[in-house]
Amino acid sequence: MSSATAKILHPLPLRSNDKPLFFDPFRSSSRFLGSTLSFRFPSLSSATPRSRSSAVVAVSDVVKHKKPKPTSNLLITKEEGLVLYEDMILGRVFEDMCAQMYYRGKMFGFVHLYNGQEAVSTGFIKLLTKNDTVVSTYRDHVHALSKGVPAREVMSELFGKTTGCCRGQGGSMHMFSKEHNLIGGFAFIGEGIPVATGAAFTSKYKREVLKEADCEDVTVAFFGDGTCNNGQFFECLNMAALWKLPIIFVVENNLWAIGMSHLRATSDPEIWKKGPAFGMPGVHVDGMDVLKVREVAKEAVGRAQRGEGPTLVECETYRFRGHSLADPDELRDPAEKARYAARDPIAALKKYLLENNLASEQELKGIEKKIDEEVEEAVDFADESPLPGRSQLLENVFADPKGFGIGPDGRYRCEDPKFTEGTAHV
DSSP: OOHHHHHHHSOOOOOTTOOOSSOOGGGSSSOOTTTGGGOOOOOOOTTOSSOOOSOOOOHHHIIIIISOOOSSSOSSOHHHHHHHHHHHHHHHHHHHHHHHHHHTTSSOSOOOOOTTOHHHHHHHHTTSOTTSEEEOOSSOHHHHHHTTOOHHHHHHHHHTOTTSTTTTSSOTTOOOBTTTTBOOOOSSTTTHHHHHHHHHHHHHHHHHTSOOTTOOOOEEEEEEGGGGGSHHHHHHHHHHHHHTOSEEEEEEEOSEETTEEHHHHOSSOOGGGHHHHTTSOEEEEETTOHHHHHHHHHHHHHHHHTTOOOEEEEEEOOOSSOSSTTOOOOSSOHHHHHHHHTTOHHHHHHHHHHHTTSSOHHHHHHHHHHHHHHHHHHHHHHHHSOOOOGGGTTTTTSSSTTSSOBOTTSSBGGGSHHHHTTOSOO
16 A cells, blocks of 8 residues: 555644545545435534545545556456455355255344445455454354355354354354454444454564564454444544554444444444544545455554554445344335445456456356355255254353353263253252
8 A cells, every 4th residue: 555545544633724634525526325415414603623625535545546556557466356256255155045044944043144245354354364363243154254264164153053163052143263263253232342452452462571573463353333333442442542452443334233324323424533533543445345445454454563553444335135134124225225236346346357357257157156066065064963962051151161060979060961951959
C-alpha cells in the first residue's frame, strides 16, 4: 500500500482549521450504506465546531487509484487469485449445503449463514499464518473454513457429531479449533472482542516480556455493525490503542442487525470514525470486493506486525439470506437485496480473473467441481459419524475437564451411568 494511503490511514489530531481526514459520504455523490442518499443530517447550528465540506477520497479509492504504478497493473498473481476464488467458492457452497441439511433436519438450533460476505473472510484470513488468531461471531462457519479447519470437521460440528471440531458440543455458533488458532464462535454479540483483545495481548507479551523476537502473531476480530453500539467494543478499542496491541477489529457491516437497519440504530453510521477517536486508524472499504478488502488488510496486518498497534476496518457488505435460517427475511426492501445481489463478490472476482487472463473458464470450473465434491464428502462424513456418548455431557462445562468432580470412590462422577441418567446421589 502506498505512503499516500498510509497517511490517510493514520489518525492525526485535528486543529480548528484542519480539513477532515476521511471521506464524507453525506457531502459526496459516492454511495455509502446503500440507502444513505436519502439520509441527511438536519441543518446544523452555528455552534458546529468545523465544516465537513472538503471531502478526501475514500481509502478504497486511494488503494485503487493513488498507489504508485507497479510493474504489473494486476493486483494479484494467478496463484493468489486461484486461492482466493477457491476459498470463496468453498464458503458459498458450504453454506448452501448447510441450508439444505438444516431443512432436512440434520442440524438443530439457530444456523446463521454467510452468503454474500465471503470477500471479507477471504480478504483477511487468507493473508494470515497458522499462528495468527481469528475470533468470530455466531456467523462463523466460513471464518473457520478460511482459517483452515477441514470442511468435514465443520460440517460434523453442525451435525452435532463427535468428529466435529468441538466434538459436537459447540454447534453452529461455537466453532473452535486450537490447532488452527480459531478461538470462537461466540453466540452473544460483542462477546468475542475481549477474548480477541486478550489474544493480541498474549502476542505482545511473548514478544516484549518473554523476548520471543520472532513472534509477529496478529489477531483478527470479526463482528457486525450491531455490536458497535456495545460497551465491550469501546472498552477494547481503548485498551488495544493504549497498549498498541497487534489486533485488527473488522466490522462486517451488512447493514442489518437481525431486523434493525443500521441507519436507525446508530447516531453516526460511519463506524470507522470510532477508530481515530481512540487513536487508531479507521478505514471504510467495499466489503463486496475481495481485492479491495485484501489491500486494506495487508496494510492493517503489516501495521500490527511492525508493532504500530490496532486498526479498525469497516467492511460494507451484505448478507444474501435472512439473519438465520429461521428468519423469513421480510423486512428488507427487495430492491435493496437485488442491488447487492448484482454485486456478488464471487462473480466480481471471477470476472477479474477472466478479464486479466489469470485463469481460464476451465480452471475455475475445475475448482468449483473440486469444492462440490469436498462438501458432498463432508456431508457423508458427518452423517456417518457417531453422536456423542452420555458420558461426554458435562465435559468442558466445568473447570474439571471430565465433568462434575470426583465421586467418593475416587472415580469421575460422569462415569457413573446413574449420574448421566439423573438418578445418582450427588
